[in-house]
């Protein structure tokens with residue numbers, strides 16, 4: 001009953017705030033509706049609690065899960081608990097296992113200590129857990145049977161023992177760096193970057209640079225059956241390994257010295273001959289240019305734009321000859337292994353778009369199962385080396401709703417990026433019509449907004465340290481993949497600020513710039529209007545319409561006609577308006593945005609479910 005729920009929540013609050021008796025200042029008291037308390041989100045039309053969101057509130061007391069999870073109406077309703085970035089302690093978290101609906105548990109950046117509760121294994125619905133930046137000790141309970149787990153973040157603790165074997169292929173976030181884990185990285189772990197495992201002195205195997213010795217692997221398989229066996233055999237193996245390594249190192253350094261000497265001789269010879277050859281080279285260059293142009297004109301399918309685009313480009317004849325015999329660095333797809341720059345030049349191509357910063361071509365490459373898209377970026381102010389580093393970095397960060405480049409090419413004046421062609425078009429086409437009159441209903445729009453927000457939040461989190469934002473987020477860069485799910489394309493190709501944003505003085509090339517662009521895109525979804533039409537900016541128009549209390553007028557007529565929930569459309573509008581705040585510091589982070597949209601999605605799902613149930617005559 002509701003009073004029991006409030007009593008339980010107040011008990012939880014008192015412990016969290018160090019026995020500070022709730023005085024109502026926080027909005028929590030026995031007589032008010034708990035669904036309106038700060039930090040509590042309930043299901044739509046119900047009084048059951050779905051989310052407890054109390055991150056970053058300076059709590060320094062104890063998290064006692066029994067206060068929540070022993071109260072039946074809470075344990076069967078709570079899906080998400082967020083207590084990040086407080087100074088909360090807690091050693092006995094055992095009762096958390098009774099909150100069996102829990103999907104997200106975020107307690108990052110607190111003072112938790114002691115062992116992780118084995119009852120975590122009972123949370124069969126768990127999707128995301130972040131216990132990083134605490135002082136947890138000992139083994140991680142076996143979570144292998146929780147097949148829906150998407151995130152396991154446990155970095156910066158004092159956890160030890162063997163790594164749990166999780167369903168690595170389903171995991172989107174995994175990080176156990178800065179702990180004391182031992183033994184080989186379980187299979188599937190190699191899909192994550194080394195930074196997910198680093199600073200665990202006794203971990204070994206792919207993707208870490210240190211191999212596992214046979215002894216340590218064997219002992220690990222024995223040890224994995226019995227966690228109380230000593231680690232002596234593995235330290236013997238370490239010794240053997242060390243002496244083997246030092247011999248290997250001597251050979252390696254000798255090799256380096258030899259290669260260095262050979263290089264020195266080659267360079268000296270080359271410098272001496274260069275002067276003599278320079279005259280002859282001038283003649284050759286002319287011949288090479290002719291040869292390249294010949295090969296292009298021989299290709300009967302090549303679209304004129306692509307041909308002239310490439311041949312007029314800043315690629316010098318020497319560069320072109322060089323790449324025509326070398327392969328394009330392939331990032332993800334093994335299917336394009338062996339792809340050459342020359343192959344791209346020869347393949348039939350169709351211009352998809354030409355912008356201020358370059359052009360995009362669809363390339364039909366018959367040897368592959370897929371069609372390709374080649375994005376040519378001109379005058380990108382980034383060195384070849386930086387570009388390669390960036391591509392490598394982006395390649396390490398994978399999200400199912402972010403389209404990765406599959407290969408790239410870098411020359412002095414331009415860069416090429418190769419993507420897989422997505423035949424279902426872009427979000428821009430879906431919103432502004434493609435002539436087919438396909439309906440784009442409210443729940444699909446909300447779904448798209450939520451998915452893009454989650455994917456962007458993921459990229460921001462993973463690339464925070466490298467400061468790589470999307471930089472050019474807009475509906476034409478959201479493509480529908482083969483499952484018709486939205487996919488963010490062109491992440492990290494910061495090509496400067498696009499014109500209309502420049503006029504608004506919005507810096508797009510940082511994370512808060514992405515938040516602005518995301519907000520503008522959500523406004524486009526809600527209104528069905530272009531982000532910029534004849535110099536009028538959508539965000540400014542919407543904000544002034546809302547001030548004038550014309551809120552309902554801004555929504556796309558199709559949404560009104562469909563009978564979409566006005567309450568939830570207004571909630572999404574308010575989230576978007578927060579994102580397009582003129583002051584970057586005031587904009588929420590993408591993590592917060594994703595959280596808000598997901599809560600809205602849950603409300604939408606719940607209300608659809610309720611209306612279906614009452615329609616079927618089962619309810620009340």
Ligand SMILES: Nc1ncnc2c1ncn2[C@@H]1O[C@H](COP(=O)(O)OP(=O)(O)OP(=O)(O)O)[C@@H](O)[C@H]1O
Pocket residue numbers: 352353354355356357358359360373419420421422423425426472476477479489490498
């Ligand atoms: N991988 C892809 N598959 C299918 N269509 C794509 C792909 N990449 C881009 N496109 C489409 O090609 C068109 C041109 O892309 P381009 O990136 O030049 O346009 P833009 O996003 O409007 O401009 P820019 O990104 O340069 O600011 C767009 O309609 C875009 O949706």
